[in-house]
Amino acid sequence: MWSSDRRRILSLLAAAPLAACGFVPAYGPHGPARGLPGHIAVDAPTDRNGFDLAGELQARLGRASDPAWRLSYRISTYPSGVGITPSSTITRYHVVGSVSYSLRPAAGGKDVASGTVRNFTSYSASGTVVETAASERDAYLRLMRILADQIVTELVASSPGWAGQ
Numbered sequence: 001m002w003s004s005d006r007r008r009i010l011s012l013l014a015a016a017p018l019a020a021c022g023f024v025p026a027y028g029p030h031g032p033a034r035g036l037p038g039h040i041a042v043d044a045p046t047d048r049n050g051f052d053l054a055g056e057l058q059a060r061l062g063r064a065s066d067p068a069w070r071l072s073y074r075i076s077t078y079p080s081g082v083g084i085t086p087s088s089t090i091t092r093y094h095v096v097g098s099v100s101y102s103l104r105p106a107a108g109g110k111d112v113a114s115g116t117v118r119n120f121t122s123y124s125a126s127g128t129v130v131e132t133a134a135s136e137r138d139a140y141l142r143l144m145r146i147l148a149d150q151i152v153t154e155l156v157a158s159s160p161g162w163a164g165q
Helices: 002-020 048-061 129-161
Strands: 040-042 069-084 090-105 113-124
Touching (some): 040 048, 048 069, 048 129
Parallel strands (some): 040 069
Antiparallel strands (some): 069 090
């Protein structure tokens, strides 16, 4: 009984500083990012990485039926061999990627948010040709997922400055 009460008291004490500083959940009723889901149209993809990135962004932001914002992006990726055997065979690759993005009102106008996110994934190239191709494909998909997460995080973090416009 005492343990349960102590946890409740400690959780209330831990939440008190957040309430005192004006903390509001980003997607909460009065949060700055509450209007983002379903209101950001992502540019149409032009290649496989763009397709994966756009799909991941739509999964996080929702499909825009009546978009207030348009998100444009430019993807850059390149593989880099990192695991090399004494016979100069590459057994592991890093896939390094970056996405430059900009968000503007759907009706046109200046960018309200922009930036560049960067990250990497890796895959093994020591299996069969089919295994290596599947590993490579999965690495690029994971990279687009990571970059989409970073873009959405930056949009949510910056939304107090532009979402109410």
